[in-house]
Amino acid sequence: MFGLRSLRMKERLAIGFGASLVLFTLLLVIDLQMDLGVANRHLMPSHARVRYVNDEDKNGVFRDFKRKFLQKSNSSGSKEASTTITSHGRSAADSSGSGQRNPTEPPEHDNFDDLMSLVAESRRNSEARSNTGTDQSNESEENPTLGDMMDIRPSKNASYLERFQLGISKHELYRESDPIVDGVVNDMLHLPIQHVFQKDGGTQIKLVIEFPNDVKALFKPMRFPREQQTLPNHFYFTDFERHNAEIAAFHVDRLLGFRRTMPVTGRLLNITTEIYQVADDDLLKTFFVSPSSNLCFHGKCSYYCDTAHAICGNPDTLEGSFAAFLPSYEQAHRKVWRHPWRRSYHKRRKAQWETDADYCAMIRDIPPYDEGRRLLDLMDMSVFDFLIGNMDRHHYETFKVFGNDTFTLHLDHGRGFGRPYHDELSILAPVLQCCLIRTTTLQSLLKFHNGPKHLSDLLRESMQSDPLNPILWEPHLNALDRRVKIILQAIRECVKKNPGDEVAIGEDDIS
Ligand SMILES: Nc1ncnc2c1ncn2[C@@H]1O[C@H](COP(=O)(O)OP(=O)(O)OP(=O)(O)O)[C@@H](O)[C@H]1O
Ligand SMILES: [Mn+2]
DSSP states (O other): OHHHHHHHHHHHHHHHHHHHHHHHHHHHHHHHHHHTTTTTGGGSOTTOOOOOOOSSOTTOHHHHHHHHHHHHSSOTTTTTTOOOOOTTHHHHHHGGGSOSOOTTSOOOOOOOHHHHHHHHHHHHHHHHHHHHTOOSSOTTOOOOBHHHHHTOOOOTTOOHHHHHHHTOBSSOSSOTTOTHHHHHHHHHHHSOOOEEEEOOSSSSOOEEEEOGGGOEEEEEEOOSOTTOOOOTTOOTTTSOOOHHHHHHHHHHHHHTTOOOSOOEEEEEEEIIIIIGGGBOHHHHTTEEEOTTSOEEEOOSOSSSOSGGGOEEOSSSEEEEEEEEOOOOTTTSOEEEEEOTTOOOOSSSOOOHHHHOTTHHHHHHTSTTTTSTTHHHHHHHHHHHHHHHTOOOOOEEEEEGGGOSSSOOBOOOOTTOSOOTTOOOGGGGHHHHHHTOEEHHHHHHHHHHHHOSSOHHHHHHHHHTTSTTOOOSOHHHHHHHHHHHHHHHHHHHHHHHHSOTTSOSEEOOOOO
């Protein structure tokens, strides 16, 4: 009797153990699936939560700077919930990063002379190297274009876009002050729209707009007014995309001298004649008339493509961003790279860079980050994303034909410019952890900071010609100037931590 009972007990234990093993495996599988987030974005939990506070990285530069910065400032997140527009936007936002100064005292301007001398020194060194012929980076290195590589010349009646695409070079998308950018933008603004369909891939709705002569643009529609901030309970990957963020990001990238973002312009559309009447069948099926008699559509995608999140004319007009189309894959294959500082896209798991103090040291040893310009390009990307507040940089792309020592494309900035009163320091993690920045980028930042024109002034000027101007809500422009200073402070900390031979700035390898 006892033996039988104990046998049952054993069986029960075995069954219980077996069941928990199955349950555990199941949980692991679900966990793993969620971590595939980016490749399979539909699997990503909409309520996922990612913390970036790094408990183990007690000595990491990232954590150190974050702690120091937060101690000095009285948090820049205090106004996040407010969407009130005040005429004092500039001074209100400026005060958020400047510590506990007496409000009557004029703030003292820090020129960052230490960093200025660092840039000057780096310049002198590279000049000396090129004079003595010991320069590692070949200054006179060729900068072939896609046209050169494929041996294609623009046809006689080639559009601006075709010329632009063939002129994309190993170092950049377009040259400084290249008039072709205006040509491409003008075409997207004025050419008649012939055909519209939804672009597949990605999580939110995007349309491919076709103009005559094979000219194409990638369209993202406006959803909210400029003052709408990222909803407090939305993560970076559930945040709505903003058409104006795409426009502003193009201008910021150009002002930084990167030229790695395709030209983007705003355009006001007539939803009836310029979308509905030229839409393909699949898109057409998602059109409807709202109770206010406005024409609406929602398309098909994994996030916000339903009746409750439809895009509607007002009453017939619709704002959107038009990004010049990249060359087709057949023309120029692009290589997609997983970003080493990609967020976990998982509610419980942290990314390795969030917990590993030596993360950058590891990345530095892995190709293509172990040589050439790639790691410096990632530092630029981090600076750029921090400025625009973009946390959604999971992958990046390069043109295959140029090999590894080519620029990284800056694509997809629809989730930038969402929180003007918050500075997301974790976006700067690559720069803070590697203690590295390209000389020319540091120089640009110092110029923005010391003036006479600040980044916000230059950006306001640059975006003035856009038909949808003003593109940004004023607090976002103030945030840019505040963030420039934060980056400079961060670099200063790095330099202090790495005195002597460990120079914190990287040689510029672009001629
Ligand atoms: N200007 C462009 N021309 C052609 N293709 C583009 C352009 N910009 C982006 N793409 C392609 O379209 C894809 C999706 O674009 P984008 O990343 O902007 O959309 P998304 O919905 O935000 O995507 P995800 O959800 O994956 O972040 C990109 O992976 C890129 O390859
Ligand atoms: Mn995206």
